[in-house]
Amino acid sequence: MNWNLFLTELVAGVTHGAVYSLIALGYSMVYGILKLLNFAHGDVYMVGAFVGFGIITVFGGAEALSVNVWVLLLVMLVCAMLAGGLLGVMIERFAYRRLRAAPRIAPLITALGVSFFLENAAQLVLGAQYQSYNSYGWKGGSLWTSGFNLPSGVHVGLPQIIAVVGAIVLMILLTWFVRRTRTGKAMRATSFDREAAAMMGIDVDRVIVATFFIGSALAGAAGVFNGLVYQQVWPYMGFQAGLYAFIAAVVGGIGNLPGAVVGGLVIGLAQSFSIGYISSTFSDAIVFAVLIAVMVLRPSGLLGRAAVQKV
Amino acid sequence: MAGSGSDIPPVPTRPEQAPAPRIGVDEWVATHEARRDLGRGLVGVVRRELERVPRPGFYLAFAVAAALLPVVTSNGYVIRVGFDTLLYMLLALGLNIVVGYAGLLDLGYVAFYGFGAYGYAMLASPKFGLHWSTLAVVPVVVVATAILGFLVALPSRRLLGDYLAIVTLFFGQLFVTVVQNGQAMSFLGFTRPYDVTGGPNGIPDIDPFNAFGGRISSLDGYYYAALAIFLAALAAVYLVDQSRTGRAWKSLREDALAAELMGMPVNRLKLVAFAFGAAIAGLTGTLFAALNTAVFAADFDVPTLIIVYAMLILGGAGSLGGVILGALIVNVSLEVLRTPGHATWVFYGLLAATLVVKVRPWRWLAAVVVGTAGLGFAAHAVAAAAWPRGVHGEPAVGGVLGSGLRHWVLLPTDPRTIGNVAFVCLVLAVLWVTTLRGWAQKLALVPTLYLAAFVWENRLIDEPSVTRLILVGVILIVLMNARPQGLVGSARVEIV
Numbered sequence: 001m002n003w004n005l006f007l008t009e010l011v012a013g014v015t016h017g018a019v020y021s022l023i024a025l026g027y028s029m030v031y032g033i034l035k036l037l038n039f040a041h042g043d044v045y046m047v048g049a050f051v052g053f054g055i056i057t058v059f060g061g062a063e064a065l066s067v068n069v070w071v072l073l074l075v076m077l078v079c080a081m082l083a084g085g086l087l088g089v090m091i092e093r094f095a096y097r098r099l100r101a102a103p104r105i106a107p108l109i110t111a112l113g114v115s116f117f118l119e120n121a122a123q124l125v126l127g128a129q130y131q132s133y134n135s136y137g138w139k140g141g142s143l144w145t146s147g148f149n150l151p152s153g154v155h156v157g158l159p160q161i162i163a164v165v166g167a168i169v170l171m172i173l174l175t176w177f178v179r180r181t182r183t184g185k186a187m188r189a190t191s192f193d194r195e196a197a198a199m200m201g202i203d204v205d206r207v208i209v210a211t212f213f214i215g216s217a218l219a220g221a222a223g224v225f226n227g228l229v230y231q232q233v234w235p236y237m238g239f240q241a242g243l244y245a246f247i248a249a250v251v252g253g254i255g256n257l258p259g260a261v262v263g264g265l266v267i268g269l270a271q272s273f274s275i276g277y278i279s280s281t282f283s284d285a286i287v288f289a290v291l292i293a294v295m296v297l298r299p300s301g302l303l304g305r306a307a308v309q310k311v
Numbered sequence: 312m313a314g315s316g317s318d319i320p321p322v323p324t325r326p327e328q329a330p331a332p333r334i335g336v337d338e339w340v341a342t343h344e345a346r347r348d349l350g351r352g353l354v355g356v357v358r359r360e361l362e363r364v365p366r367p368g369f370y371l372a373f374a375v376a377a378a379l380l381p382v383v384t385s386n387g388y389v390i391r392v393g394f395d396t397l398l399y400m401l402l403a404l405g406l407n408i409v410v411g412y413a414g415l416l417d418l419g420y421v422a423f424y425g426f427g428a429y430g431y432a433m434l435a436s437p438k439f440g441l442h443w444s445t446l447a448v449v450p451v452v453v454v455a456t457a458i459l460g461f462l463v464a465l466p467s468r469r470l471l472g473d474y475l476a477i478v479t480l481f482f483g484q485l486f487v488t489v490v491q492n493g494q495a496m497s498f499l500g501f502t503r504p505y506d507v508t509g510g511p512n513g514i515p516d517i518d519p520f521n522a523f524g525g526r527i528s529s530l531d532g533y534y535y536a537a538l539a540i541f542l543a544a545l546a547a548v549y550l551v552d553q554s555r556t557g558r559a560w561k562s563l564r565e566d567a568l569a570a571e572l573m574g575m576p577v578n579r580l581k582l583v584a585f586a587f588g589a590a591i592a593g594l595t596g597t598l599f600a601a602l603n604t605a606v607f608a609a610d611f612d613v614p615t616l617i618i619v620y621a622m623l624i625l626g627g628a629g630s631l632g633g634v635i636l637g638a639l640i641v642n643v644s645l646e647v648l649r650t651p652g653h654a655t656w657v658f659y660g661l662l663a664a665t666l667v668v669k670v671r672p673w674r675w676l677a678a679v680v681v682g683t684a685g686l687g688f689a690a691h692a693v694a695a696a697a698w699p700r701g702v703h704g705e706p707a708v709g710g711v712l713g714s715g716l717r718h719w720v721l722l723p724t725d726p727r728t729i730g731n732v733a734f735v736c737l738v739l740a741v742l743w744v745t746t747l748r749g750w751a752q753k754l755a756l757v758p759t760l761y762l763a764a765f766v767w768e769n770r771l772i773d774e775p776s777v778t779r780l781i782l783v784g785v786i787l788i789v790l791m792n793a794r795p796q797g798l799v800g801s802a803r804v805e806i807v
Contacts, residue, residue, distance in 0.1 A: 037473050094742050098792050105416050106791050108476060109624060112418075113787025116617050120780040121738070124770065125731040239613070243484065250477060281492040288485045295478050296466040 007154040009276040010269070015160045015229055017268025018167035022222035023245030024252065024260040025174065026088075026215030032191035032255035033211050035104075036096065039111040041219055042242015043118035044087050048080040048220025049233040050122065053131050055079055062134035069138055073162065076224050084220020085213040092212040097205075115239070122235035130234045133227040135159050163225035170221055171261060174214065178257065183210050191255065244271070247291045366632070370545060373635055377538055381531045390530050392646050394602065397537040398595050400638040403622045404544055404631070405591030410620075411629035412557060413584035414564025416476040418616065419463065419483035423589040425611030427456050427596020429490065432514040432606045445520045449597050453590050460589025464582045483616065490608040513607035520601045533602045540598065544591055549631060551587070560584055561629070614780065618645070621783045624790050627800020636798055641786070648779045651707035651772050658767050659712070662760065675753050682757040687719040690761070700724050707772045720764050730770030737766045 023045050030038045055076045060066040067075075095114050099107040135143055144157040178184040189197040190207045198204045226241070227233050248267040252259025270290060274283040380393050402424060409417045430452040434443045443451075463482050489496075494510030508514065520527040520536060527533055551557050559580050562570040571577045600606050618641065626637025648654045670676040694701040704722030706713045723729055740759045747755055771778045790797065 035473070037476065090742065094745065095788050095792065102791075102795060103414075104473070105410070105414060106795050108416055108473070109620060110788055110791040112617060112620065113784045113791065115784075116614075117781060117784030117788060120777050120784060121734070124774055124777045124781065125734060243481075246477070247481075282488070285485055285488045285492075288481045288488070291481055292466075292478055292485075295474060 003152040004154060005276055007150050007152060009272045011150070011154060011156055011160065013269035013272035014265065015163055015268070016272060017248075017265035018164045019222045019226045019229075019241070019264075020245045020248045020268050021261045021264025022167050022170065022218045022225070023241060024248035024264045025171070025257060026219045027246055027249040028252070028255055028257055028260040029187075029211050029215040031249070032257075033187065033194070033208055034096070034100070034107075036107050037111060037246075038091075038096075039108075039242065040091055040095075040114035040118060041088075041216070042238035042240075042245065043115050043122070044084050044091075044216045044238070045219040045223045045226075045241055045245075046122060046233070046235065046238030047087055047118070048084040048223030049227045049237065050126060050131075050223070051080040051083045051220065052076040052224040052227050053133060053233050056133060062132070062137040065138055069143065073224075073228075077166070077221055080220040080224045081217035082220075084223070085217035088212040088216025088219075089209055091216075092208060115242075119235055119238065126235060128235060130232045132231045133233065134231060135228050136231075157229075159228045163229050166221070166225055170218060174218070174257070177214070183207065187211055244287070247287060250291065251294055367549070369632055370542075370549070370635075374538070374542055378535070381534055387530055390534050392643065394530065394534045394537055395646075396638055396642040397534070397541050398599055399619065399622055399642050400635055401537075401541050401544060401591060401595040401598075402619045403626070403634045403638045404541070404548055405588040405595070406619055406623050407628060407631070407634050408548060408551075408560075408591070409584050409588035410623060411634075412552065412560040412564060413581060414560075414567075415581060415584060416473075417479045417585065417588065418476050419479035419481075419486070420588065420592060420619065421611045421613075421616045422483040422486035423456050423460055423592035424596045424599070424615070425486060425490065425606075425608070426459055427452050427593030428600040428606045428611070429508060429514065429596070430455060430593065431597040431600040432517045435518040435601075436514055437516050438509070438514050442518055444522060445518075445597075445601070446522045449594065452597050453594050456593025456596070457586040457590035459593075461582055461586040463589075464585035483613070487608050487612050490611075508608070511608070513605050515605045517600050517604045517606070519604070527601075530602075533598070537598055540594060544594070545631065548591075552631065556580070556583065564629075617780075617787070618783055621786045623797075624795075625786055625797055627797025630797065630800040633797050633799045640798075641783070644782070645779045648775050648782070651775065654772065654775065654778075655706070655708040655712065655767070658771075659764075662763065666760075670753065670756070679753055679756050679760070683760045684719070686757055686761050687764070690721060691719055694721050704769070706768055716764075716768065720761075720768050722768060726769035726773075730766060730773075733762060733766045734770055737762045 023041065026041050026044070027038060030036060030041070055072070056062055056065075059072055059075075065072060091114055095110050096107055099110060143159055147155060147157045147161060149155050178187060186197070186202045186207045187210065189200070189202055190204055194204055197207075222241075223233075244267055245264065248263035249260050250263070251266055252261070252263025254260075267287060271283055271287055274286045278286060377393070377397070381390055384390070402420075405423075406417070406420050409415050409420065431448055433439060434441050434448045434451065435445070436442075463479065466478075490508045492510055493508030494506045494512070495504035496507045518526075520533070527536060559570070559575050562573070562575065563577060563580055567577055570580075599610075622637040622641045623634065624637070625641055626633025626635070644657060647657050666676060666679065670679055691702060701721050701723045703724045704726060706716040706720070706722065708716070737759070740755070740762055744752055744755050744759050771781075
């Protein structure tokens with residue numbers, strides 16, 4: 001067995017998976033509460049990635065950073081999460097709020113419209129060309145040379161470690177928030193039954209805003225982690241990543257938070273292993289086919305419980 | 312109990328003329344505002360007269376007008392736009408069956424369009440050396456697309472709304488991915504790779520429509536072919552709409568569970584709707600391939616899907632007149648946006664129309680317009696004195712409008728950066744204005760309008776291809792929030 005290839009794909013899959021998981025969490029949270037597939041979520045991730053890129057530019061660009069790398073990373077993460085969160089809240093407030101009582105199809109089409117608008121507005125403002133975080137150039141490339149080696153010479157760079165560890169930390173924070181805080185409790189109650197929660201005195205509007213803020217902030221962080229490891233950002237990056245995260249959320253059982261994390265990992269690994277072992281051009285097709293199979297055979301996802309429709 | 316039979320009042324028979332109430336639609340409530348508006352002034356009279364014309368009358372009028380287009384103009388570009396509009400009408404017509412009637416959100420719809428186009432391309436081009444007659448290809452492709460639609464719907468028929476949207480979206484992505492990389496496909500890796508779809512190079516040199524030894528070679532010919540096909544499809548959809556199946560689809564849309572309990576074959580209805588919609592998309596694909604003589608995967612990706620959805624939503628999902636109107640408005644506006652001079656007129660016309668409709672009474676409207684004009688001239692005067700570089704540019708439009716704009720809107724020499732900032736500010740300002748009420752809103756409207764003109768002249772006009780797509784996104788968001796029934800659809804009121 002070729003351990004080098006296997007470990008390379010494993011590392012790539014876990015890194016990708018961490019990013020997908022973070023995006024998928026937002027998809028799942030919003031779906032859990034509003035039963036809405038927020039197609040614009042991938043574009044929030046794109047905006048987060050561009051905010052990170054903007055911060056790098058503000059601090060002198062990749063080749064001549066004027067601050068410590070850790071400070072830079074912290075500023076990037078905070079700004080991207082804030083920007084993502086605010087964008088998510090605005091999308092909810094102006095595009096979705098009025099459609100809560102509308103037939104199911106109306107918010108879905110609106111979400112498509114929001115996604116299309118964000119992508120093209122980003123192209124107008126930021127240009128269609130690819131931009132690069134160029135983390136190889138930070139501090140003379142010391143970021144990537146540090147890290148550790150796996151057996152058979154596969155190197156894991158610091159950016160990959162940062163992305164995976166950062167994602168895990170954010171997920172732990174999210175779990176703590178949802179399990180232990182008052183707002184988290186309100187979120188769980190709202191996702192269980194919105195009307196009953198409103199009758200119990202929960203301010204449902206506030207809970208929904210909080211959900212959008214947190215979910216979109218996670219997507220913004222995912223944008224920064226992705227840029228850090230895979231360098232490139234461009235206006236249409238959100239669509240593809242959104243699709244994958246979406247598959248992750250569905251595979252894990254949409255509305256189920258641990259499921260979203262597992263789903264993200266599964267999709268990340270499936271993607272990188274099919275690139276490594278089967279075919280790089282058809283890896284998308286393979287992932288889509290897997291998804292369609294999961295959807296048809298187990299519509300509630302791998303970890304989801306089958307929903308019984310009550311009348 | 313013996314005498315109770317005589318106590319039951321006789322079943323009242325419905326008067327023949329009374330229209331049957333539509334399922335799930337409370338007619339009286341839904342048309343309340345319409346009735347209130349009706350009958351006042353000249354508009355009311357005209358509207359009432361138009362209401363009396365039976366629906367097919369409108370379609371006939373449309374057919375006559377469309378047929379006269381090549382007679383009126385010999386401008387190839389106009390006829391080409393007319394042809395494209397007819398294609399979009401066909402696409403929207405097919406999507407209307409799936410989304411508008413049956414209420415199934417099909418996000419893989421353009422894949423059927425692409426399947427039809429590629430099907431025609433493979434059977435009538437040098438690609439595989441097949442040059443079938445159009446009379447053979449088109450039926451084969453249409454039936455094959457219908458079967459594909461059936462197959463896609465088959466596993467998804469149990470899925471509830473959102474899941475159907477997901478599966479079909481991924482089917483669409485799967486189609487594009489496979490076609491894009493189809494230049495070296497092998498059967499599960501066992502055979503040698505075959506070039507099936509031409510990959511990124513597409514399939515070139517496609518045969519034109521040919522039958523009985525003749526062939527369609529002129530643009531006019533294709534225009535009439537598209538028109539004939541559209542009218543035939545329209546008639547078919549109209550008849551189905553009036554039939555038992557059409558009513559069943561609409562009841563499915565309103566409440567699938569109730570429909571099932573009423574004994575409707577819900578699964579079969581979904582499959583038929585999918586197959587029917589797919590067949591129309593496949594038919595449209597053959598027309599597309601035959602006129603363009605080449606097909607590429609990129610034509611069948613998400614942007615096309617969103618444009619067709621925008622057409623359907625703008626016109627009003629579930630309404631045939633809406634399909635025609637929506638496709639016409641969206642496609643013609645998208646075409647007009649290509650030429651900066653025309654686009655500017657459309658932009659200001661649209662702004663004016665929105666203001667007239669939304670700002671009432673007219674005193675407020677006059678105040679807003681005067682205020683905006685005054686703000687512009689004042690800003691221009693100040694800028695001319697303090698920041699000369701800010702007024703040096705040229706408006707994209709000439710004539711009266713252009714010379715007016717030159718003295719009104721700021722036109723910096725290098726507008727890119729400031730235009731981008733202004734664009735973001737404009738989006739925020741518009742969102743902010745929607746949250747205000749009363750005089751505060753009118754007051755905020757003045758600088759927002761000026762900002763809109765500034766962004767338009769300095770940024771949007773320079774990037775027509777992006778502006779068009781932004782516009783499509785905005786149409787979807789605004790319509791879904793403000794008028795989900797579209798321009799001519801009937802408002803649906805939930806009955807609890």
